[in-house]
Amino acid sequence: MINELKILLEMQKRDDTIGEKELLTKMLPEQLNSLRTNLRNAEEELTLVKHNLEENLKNQKMKELLIKENTDKINKYKNQLLSIKTNKEYKALNSEISHLENRNSDIDDEIIVLMEEEVILRDELAAAQKEQSRTEQELRNNEEKLKNKIEQVKEEIVSIRNERNKLAEKIPINLLNRYAALIKNKGRKAVVFNLNNACSGCGFNIRPQLVIEINEGVNIVSCENCGRIIVNKPQDEN
Ligand SMILES: [Zn+2]
Structure with a gap:
């Protein structure tokens, strides 16, 4: 084979390698991005679960306060019952008391539902925290490695391209x-x-x-x- 053909063949080998490495320079940043996306998603999920749990606890507290307010009223009305003169007033107050007692019983049921939800949310929180630290660790373990690898591949491309260009000088x-x-x-x-x-x-x-x-x-x-x-x-x- 004449020299020109040999040189072209050598150049093609270099270009094959450059092609493979250029593919890597696209894939490696994608890997890095995907690790960053995983972490961002985990952080968003964690924020969401935290928020839901806070809302749940706030709701429970609010309902407990409501029960306390109603109970205070019930006690006040029960005291008033003692000094009431007419049957009509007595009935009205009694009915108000039983309305508040029913209301409290309903709120109690709502609190129980919230407490059941709280258990699930705490499990979700633990899972979200675990996933957040896992993805954070994964990114930390690989970020430098991938960045270095990307730089290394880019340098290799430059060096192989130089080799190819030197070969190119030898043909018409x-x-x-x-x-x-x-x-x-x-x-x-x-x-x-x-x-x-x-x-x-x-x-x-x-x-x-x-x-x-x-x-x-x-x-x-x-x-x-x-x-x-x-x-x-x-x-x-x-
Ligand atoms: Zn052909």
């Missing part, structure tokens, strides 16, 4: 332009292989005459369908 500009256009337009694949007499880039069959030329490795042979440069796969590679 028209060939380089052709390579660059293929990389840009053909899914980052400019140099492909003869795979059982078909283009490994698009699967198009290679004419026998072109197969011979590829085997000779002197001319730069392009796929007649996709335009990619076809070479034979070097023997020492899989």
